[in-house]
Amino acid sequence: MTVTALDEPALGLRERFPIFRHTTYLNSCSLGALSDRSRVAMSDYLDQWERRGASAWYDTWLGAYERLRVGYGRIVGADASAIALHPCISTALTVVAESLDYRRRPKVVTTTLDFPTVPYQWLAKAGAGVDVEILESPDGISVPLEAFARAIDGRTALVATSHVFFTSGHVQDVRAIADLAHVQGALCLIDGYQGAGQVPVDVGAMDVDFYCAGGLKWLLGGSGIAFLYVRPSLIGQLEPRVAGWFGHATPFRFDPRVLERAADAHRFDLGTPAVAAVYAQLAGLEVLEDAGLAWVQARTRALADDLIADATARGLRPKVSPEPARRSAIVMLPREQPHADVARLAAAGFIVDARPGHVRVSPYFYNRADEHRSFLEHLSRG
Numbered sequence: 084m085t086v087t088a089l090d091e092p093a094l095g096l097r098e099r100f101p102i103f104r105h106t107t108y109l110n111s112c113s114l115g116a117l118s119d120r121s122r123v124a125m126s127d128y129l130d131q132w133e134r135r136g137a138s139a140w141y142d143t144w145l146g147a148y149e150r151l152r153v154g155y156g157r158i159v160g161a162d163a164s165a166i167a168l169h170p171c172i173s174t175a176l177t178v179v180a181e182s183l184d185y186r187r188r189p190k191v192v193t194t195t196l197d198f199p200t201v202p203y204q205w206l207a208k209a210g211a212g213v214d215v216e217i218l219e220s221p222d223g224i225s226v227p228l229e230a231f232a233r234a235i236d237g238r239t240a241l242v243a244t245s246h247v248f249f250t251s252g253h254v255q256d257v258r259a260i261a262d263l264a265h266v267q268g269a270l271c272l273i274d275g276y277q278g279a280g281q282v283p284v285d286v287g288a289m290d291v292d293f294y295c296a297g298g299l300k301w302l303l304g305g306s307g308i309a310f311l312y313v314r315p316s317l318i319g320q321l322e323p324r325v326a327g328w329f330g331h332a333t334p335f336r337f338d339p340r341v342l343e344r345a346a347d348a349h350r351f352d353l354g355t356p357a358v359a360a361v362y363a364q365l366a367g368l369e370v371l372e373d374a375g376l377a378w379v380q381a382r383t384r385a386l387a388d389d390l391i392a393d394a395t396a397r398g399l400r401p402k403v404s405p406e407p408a409r410r411s412a413i414v415m416l417p418r419e420q421p422h423a424d425v426a427r428l429a430a431a432g433f434i435v436d437a438r439p440g441h442v443r444v445s446p447y448f449y450n451r452a453d454e455h456r457s458f459l460e461h462l463s464r465g
């Protein structure tokens with residue numbers, strides 16, 4: 084994709100995101116921008132709630148929930164029957180954490196670069212004998228495969244780590260990590276919240292046991308909706324020590340005596356979904372599908388490359404993977420006072436984010452290259 088093309092509005096798609104009328108939004112890794120389509124879908128939900136009340140559950144809302152399973156499945160290359168739905172990553176992790184047997188395998192391996200809710204899930208089980216090994220990163224960008232190889236052993240139940248690190252944008256070699264886990268008889272869970280949407284995901288090729296992501300960021304669905312992929316051959320073997328009625332084989336039988344779990348990944352669902360979030364997410368996925376995921380990812384990557392090159396030329400020393408193929412559209416710029424920078428830039432109409440010691444910038448397909456160039460110009464002046 085040429086740099087000139089990156090200055091062009093993205094195939095008219097940009098107009099679908101009203102925030103660009105007044106703001107230079109470069110923070111999709113925190114929250115994807117709201118499209119007009121999601122707004123219409125959510126107001127459609129409100130209309131039905133107002134007009135029909137609970138009668139909309141049976142012929143409309145539950146169907147939308149199932150369509151979302153299909154849509155998420157398409158994003159990661161899985162059948163809908165392997166997708167459980169959750170309100171957030173943390174509850175999806177809870178179901179996995181409560182499905183494992185830690186008696187013979189008490190160890191869980193994760194890293195310091197993962198989003199803290201991943202280690203927290205298992206640190207909370209320290210009292211129950213779970214031993215969490217948190218791998219260090221020598222450069223704050225990635226964790227060497229050798230560190231995973233050294234840590235994963237015959238006592239390891241699970242390796243839980245990211246597809247793309249929120250801290251550095253580094254894209255991990257998920258297949259290699261999954262292979263290291265499987266050689267030792269351990270399972271592999273990938274937190275793909277910063278991956279799905281902005282980089283290709285194929286759970287089969289990655290050979291992972293669990294993959295979770297959701298609407299908040301690159302899938303344009305807003306908050307309150309996430310999913311968990313479970314490897315089909317594993318589904319029937321897992322009996323989570325948590326349950327909710329949406330995980331029952333026949334929830335509308337309302338039988339309190341027998342917990343008969345669904346045969347497919349519905350068994351990892353918990354309770355009543357936030358329907359507004361489901362509607363917002365369905366519309367967000369439609370926008371991505373209409374644009375074409377491959378195009379979305381290629382343009383995002385080209386924008387990120389241009390941003391990294393420009394930041395480097397300005398002496399801003401972006402902290403990104405030294406291997407270009409492992410970079411993504413999360414770009415960390417080392418700064419002395421990142422919060423002051425973010426506030427100053429917000430006053431000038433640029434929305435970016437602060438993380439310890441860094442300003443974090445994340446363009447997506449709806450951005451243009453002139454936006455990050457102008458942002459870098461403002462940042463350099465401070």
Ligand SMILES: Cc1ncc(COP(=O)(O)O)c(C=O)c1O
Nearest residue numbers: 171172173198200249274276277
């Ligand atoms: C990689 C990653 N995982 C998880 C989360 C959040 O998890 P939850 O949905 O439980 O809030 C975030 C950020 O919001 C994230 O960047």
